[in-house]
Amino acid sequence: MIPPFLFWTFALLLLVFGAAVVLNRNPIASALSLVISFIALSALFMSLDAFFIGIMQVLVYAGAVMVLFLFIIMLLDLRAEERRKINVVATTGGALVALAFFAQLYLVIGQLRIASQPFAPLPPKTDDVRNVGALLFSNFNLPFQIIGVLVLVATVGVIVLSKRELR
Amino acid sequence: MVTLGDYLVVSGLLFTIGFAGVMLRRNIIIIFMSLELMLNAANLSLVAFSRARLGPNGLPDYNAQVFVFFIITVAAAEVAVGLAIIVALYRARQTTHVEDISTLKF
Numbered sequence: 001m002i003p004p005f006l007f008w009t010f011a012l013l014l015l016v017f018g019a020a021v022v023l024n025r026n027p028i029a030s031a032l033s034l035v036i037s038f039i040a041l042s043a044l045f046m047s048l049d050a051f052f053i054g055i056m057q058v059l060v061y062a063g064a065v066m067v068l069f070l071f072i073i074m075l076l077d078l079r080a081e082e083r084r085k086i087n088v089v090a091t092t093g094g095a096l097v098a099l100a101f102f103a104q105l106y107l108v109i110g111q112l113r114i115a116s117q118p119f120a121p122l123p124p125k126t127d128d129v130r131n132v133g134a135l136l137f138s139n140f141n142l143p144f145q146i147i148g149v150l151v152l153v154a155t156v157g158v159i160v161l162s163k164r165e166l167r
Numbered sequence: 168m169v170t171l172g173d174y175l176v177v178s179g180l181l182f183t184i185g186f187a188g189v190m191l192r193r194n195i196i197i198i199f200m201s202l203e204l205m206l207n208a209a210n211l212s213l214v215a216f217s218r219a220r221l222g223p224n225g226l227p228d229y230n231a232q233v234f235v236f237f238i239i240t241v242a243a244a245e246v247a248v249g250l251a252i253i254v255a256l257y258r259a260r261q262t263t264h265v266e267d268i269s270t271l272k273f
Contacts, residue, residue, distance in 0.1 A: 014177065045214055057239070
């Protein structure tokens with residue numbers, strides 16, 4: 001298991017840069033904070049012995065998705081937003097709902113018995129890529145094919161949406 | 168020792184940050200990034216539960232990791248389509264501010 005010092009370092013990176021995404025006024029700063037947040041999350045995945053998911057996180061999110069975000073921000077030429085009048089009722093309401101959600105979640109986690117036990121060690125040489133792959137191509141073969149169709153539909157949909165005039 | 172509870176609290180905090188972003192921000196791109204944060208928080212708790220609940224052979228529950236794989240794929244497709252919609256919207260209205268887009272508002 002990961003030493004507590006490293007866990008809290010990456011958790012702090014994840015949360016601080018996650019908060020920076022929401023708090024930054026400039027969309028480019030938000031997007032770059034999101035990259036750091038995703039990389040810290042990938043480190044947490046690897047600390048849970050999920051190396052395949054960690055690599056996927058870096059490749060797909062920190063790589064592909066964030067390039068897409070930055071490209072769109074560049075294309076639309078978004079600047080830091082000018083200050084507008086803040087809707088006080090909506091802001092307080094949103095913050096209260098978010099805080100209430102976290103308080104409730106914290107109480108539930110506190111009552112969970114499994115949550116306070118340390119992780120049991122894994123057998124040596126656990127090959128998680130092989131195990132995930134075997135499961136993906138046996139039990140989850142149909143969902144895997146459907147995902148392929150979904151990605152194709154998304155590709156066609158994006159091309160149709162990006163056309164200047166629809167015929 | 169780091170326990171499952173620590174991972175779940177971090178995941179809950181990340182979800183709360185994303186949720187607050189969706190509720191508080193008015194820039195549609197930032198709202199979209201906050202949605203990604205919420206999806207990732209769900210992924211983190213799934214992987215943490217997968218590691219905590221060892222199967223009979225002492226291995227993690229890989230069903231959860233396959234589920235996370237599917238979530239990442241669907242999220243990538245969602246981002247592509249969503250950003251295309253934002254670009255189309257920007258072409259029509261020259262804004263990414265949600266309060267300027269109120270045609271459907273009752």
